[in-house]
Amino acid sequence: MWVITPQGLGDLDASLNAALTLANGAAVYAMSPAERAALHTVYQLYDACLGQPHLDLTPNVLDTARPYMRSAYDQVQIGGRLATLRERLLASTDQCPYCGFGEPRDLDHYLPRSVFGELAIYPRNLIPSCSPCNNAKRTVVPGLDPAHGPGLIHAYFQDLPDIEFLKAQITFEGGALGVRFRIDSPDLEADLAAKLEFQLDRLKLNERFRGQINKFLSEQRTAMRMFNEIGPELFAQYLGRCANSLSGSFGRNDWRVALLRALSEHQEFCTAPDLYIGV
Known part of the structure; x- marks a missing residue:
């Protein structure tokens, strides 16, 4: 969840040629040398800015080419001339980095192509997502x-500190387990904390996590009961060790890790987990 390793860029000029040339060899749009050079400069600036918006990402020299670049993304779809780019990017991760559980089937333009048409087929602007x-x-x-919020973090470029910032709050009302995630760490920079909070809210993750939490706990039910029978203290230690183990696979701030950490510190849950996870 949150970040993934970016894939290689491949041959950018070859991708550009394929996007702007029909299968019969006819040009959709013939970019001039000046336009092509400007596009490469845009790509380099995008990386230097870590994917964040900049006025020079939409230079005037690309005004004519921009609509064609925006439409070139159609060739990234299934059956298009750049379908292999789509396949490669989607194969780079098993889980959507935005939510941490969805199957990546789409490519999200981190900077939207409606505004930044130049980046419509740039691999590092395409995030595998559900x-x-x-x-x-x-x-x-x-x-x-x-007014529209700080935006989401960039799954390729965001440098996350090695601290625990995703916290889960456990409640039990009306016979139902409630879990609410939040961003909470005094060591987290304010701008980054705002983006992470915005991401939780914009993507409605707390609502969407509910089904995943039920499924996850159902899969752990047998092992939880076994350790709970030995005693609440050992059970709490077991949950903590499970959280540490999962953090090695998914990161310290994965929702499953935060959930198990919170459960290990919840005395009532460790005493009688069947009340929370059913029989």
Whole structure:
């Protein structure tokens, strides 16, 4: 969850040629040498800015080419001339980095192609994501309009501190387990904390986690009962060790890790887990 390793860029010029040339060899749009050079400069600036918006990412020299670049993304779809790019990016991760559980089936434009058409087929602007996250994010541009929020973190470029910042709050009301995740760490920079909070809210993750939590706990039910029979203290230690083990696979701030940490510290749950996870 949160970040993934970016894939290689491949041959950018070959991708550009394929996007702007029909199968019969006819040009969709013939980019001039000046336009092509400007596009490479945009790509380099995008990396230097860690994917964040910058006025020079939409230079005037690309005004004519921009609509064609925006439409070139159609060739990334299944059956398109750049379908292998789509396949490669989607194969780079098993889980959507935005939510940590959805199957990546879409490519999200971190900077939306409606605004930044130059980046429509740039691999590092394409984030493998599940459809619900992609639809919820839509055309959010980080920092462009404060009224619309700070934006989401960049799954390729965001440098996350090695601290625990995702916390889970456990409640039990009306015979139902309640879990609410929040961003909470005094050592987290304010701007980063705001983005992480915005991501939780924009993608409605607390609502969408409910089904995943029930499924996850159901899968752990037998082992939880066995350790709880030995005693609540050992059971709490077991939950803590499970959290540490999962953090090695999914990261310290994965929702499953935060959930198990919170449960290990919840005395009532460790005493009588069947009240929370059913029989």
